[in-house]
Amino acid sequence: MPFSIVRDDISRVHADVLVNAANVRLAPGGGVCGALFSAAGFDEMRAACEAIGGCATGDAVATPAFNLPARWCVHAVGPIWRGGRAHEEELLHRCYRSAFARAVELGARSVAFPLISAGIYGFPVERALAIVREEVAALLEHHDEIELTLVVFERAVVQMGNALVEQVQEYIDDEYVDSSSFMRRDTGELERELRWMEDASAPLSVEMAEPVALPEYLREDDAPIVMPSASRPFVASSITAPGAAMPGAPSRAGTTLDAEIAQLVATLDAPFSTTLLALIDARGMTDAEAYHRANISRQLFSKIRGNESYRPSKQTVVALAIALELDMSATQDLLARAGFTLSKSSKFDVIVRFFIERGIYDLFQLNEVLFAYDLPLVGSV
Numbered sequence: 455m456p457f458s459i460v461r462d463d464i465s466r467v468h469a470d471v472l473v474n475a476a477n478v479r480l481a482p483g484g485g486v487c488g489a490l491f492s493a494a495g496f497d498e499m500r501a502a503c504e505a506i507g508g509c510a511t512g513d514a515v516a517t518p519a520f521n522l523p524a525r526w527c528v529h530a531v532g533p534i535w536r537g538g539r540a541h542e543e544e545l546l547h548r549c550y551r552s553a554f555a556r557a558v559e560l561g562a563r564s565v566a567f568p569l570i571s572a573g574i575y576g577f578p579v580e581r582a583l584a585i586v587r588e589e590v591a592a593l594l595e596h597h598d599e600i601e602l603t604l605v606v607f608e609r610a611v612v613q614m615g616n617a618l619v620e621q622v623q624e625y626i627d628d629e630y631v632d633s634s635s636f637m638r639r640d641t642g643e644l645e646r647e648l649r650w651m652e653d654a655s656a657p658l659s660v661e662m663a664e665p666v667a668l669p670e671y672l673r674e675d676d677a678p679i680v681m682p683s684a685s686r687p688f689v690a691s692s693i694t695a696p697g698a699a700m701p702g703a704p705s706r707a708g709t710t711l712d713a714e715i716a717q718l719v720a721t722l723d724a725p726f727s728t729t730l731l732a733l734i735d736a737r738g739m740t741d742a743e744a745y746h747r748a749n750i751s752r753q754l755f756s757k758i759r760g761n762e763s764y765r766p767s768k769q770t771v772v773a774l775a776i777a778l779e780l781d782m783s784a785t786q787d788l789l790a791r792a793g794f795t796l797s798k799s800s801k802f803d804v805i806v807r808f809f810i811e812r813g814i815y816d817l818f819q820l821n822e823v824l825f826a827y828d829l830p831l832v833g834s835v
Contacts, residue, residue: 456594456749456833457602457818459612459825464568464605465493468523471516471557473567476529479508480515486568490527494520503529512548516556524566528556532571535578543581546571550589557600558593564601569611579611587818591746598745598752613826618814622823625808629798725762726771726791733778733788747777749817749833768794772806773832779815782807802829 464472464486475486480503482491491499502517509515514530530553533545549570557565569586571577590602606612613619724732734744745755750773758764766774771792775785782796789795796803805827809820821831 456598456600456746456751457590457604457821458831458833459604459606459821461607461609461825462605463489463607464566465489465522467566467603467605469564469566469601469603470525470562471560471565472519472522472524472527473514473553473557473565473570474527474529475568475570475573476503476509476531478511478531480504480506480529485573490522494522494527499527512545512552514549514552514556516560526557526560526562528553528565530567530570532575532577535571535576542571542577543585546577546582546585547589550585551592554589554593558597563599564603566603566605568605572611580616583612583616583822587816590818594746598742609826609828612822616819616822616826618819618823619826622805622808622827626801626804629804629807723791726766726788727758727762727764729788729791730758730774733780733784737778739778744774744777747817748773749777749821750774766792768792769830769832773817776809776815776817776820776832779813780810782810785810801827805829806832 460467472490474490477483477487482488482496482500498520499517502520506515506517509529509531511531511533514528516526516528519525519527530549532549533540533542535542550567553567553570554565569579569582572579572582586604590604593600593602723729734741737744741755741759742752745752748770750770754766754770758766768789771789771794772785775788780788786795796807798804798807802824805823806820809815809823814820817832821833824831
């Protein structure tokens with residue numbers, strides 16, 4: 455996808471450009487800087503940086519990547535946090551712009567970068583993440599062919615930096631845990647379930663009893679699933695042989711069944727692709743605006759547009775729903791046309807519902823929260 459977040463050591467990430475959180479002297483340091491110098495080949499990287507001589511705060515310079523899994527290393531100098539009184543936010547914006555500009559000049563197709571200034575330089579993580587969102591969006595608006603990856607060493611960094619994480623956790627507690635029948639079963643329920651399991655494992659006799667319902671938490675979609683037990687007669691004639699007509703069903707000779715199937719096929723709902731394009735038009739958006747906002751590539755969008763039968767991933771459909779700012783009903787409808795739904799039994803689904811129900815259509819923030827919970831990000835995958 456054009457923008458993603460990963461938990462890793464940036465010195466091991468494969469990309470055309472790896473961005474170093476550098477200091478003004480371009481000297482070896484700790485953290486990200488130390489890891490990149492060490493993995494690149496300490497002496498080679500130090501010599502390349504010394505040849506440049508230094509870099510002003512907010513600017514960026516490029517060197518070879520040497521032994522790093524990249525072609526180039528871009529050294530970007532972020533500001534030290536001084537309480538917000540020394541234009542730190544403006545400087546951090548400029549720092550990312552400079553780093554991305556160097557990558558574009560080099561012809562890079564992929565860039566991996568750290569959360570600059572949010573470590574020992576003390577920049578508040580929440581503000582640093584907000585600046586990343588803005589600068590990533592600005593770059594991808596004009597260079598959607600570049601893949602950008604924010605690399606963090608700990609998920610806790612993103613958890614601290616996104617104020618919605620705590621609200622999402624409360625929502626999950628309400629909608630995900632509390633709604634689970636399994637979590638709320640009392641001792642009586644457990645005893646009944648154990649009895650049911652004993653009955654179900656016993657040998658079946660020819661004489662069958664009244665149906666015994668499955669425990670509630672094992673059912674799907676409120677289906678009236680039953681298991682047989684001991685005193686209802688088993689009727690062999692109730693089983694239909696493969697290929698045989700069901701009792702009372704019209705014969706194929708009468709073509710009634712064929713006509714009914716033909717009618718059902720003729721009245722199918724519009725496919726996903728057709729529905730999506732109609733929604734984009736209804737929103738007054740261009741295709742480019744839609745796929746940029748959805749964090750999906752132009753190539754993937756072309757597949758969707760050009761093939762009515764194309765079935766996207768659930769993450770892609772959710773990303774498009776967020777991009778189009780659909781309400782819950784419209785989101786569920788769009789998902790259904792690709793064979794999906796949002797339930798209350800999946801943490802991923804519950805988090806997506808949280809954002810849509812509150813009208814928070816910021817895909818970057820949604821992905822930050824999903825990342826904090828170690829869940830798949832939305833967009834093209």
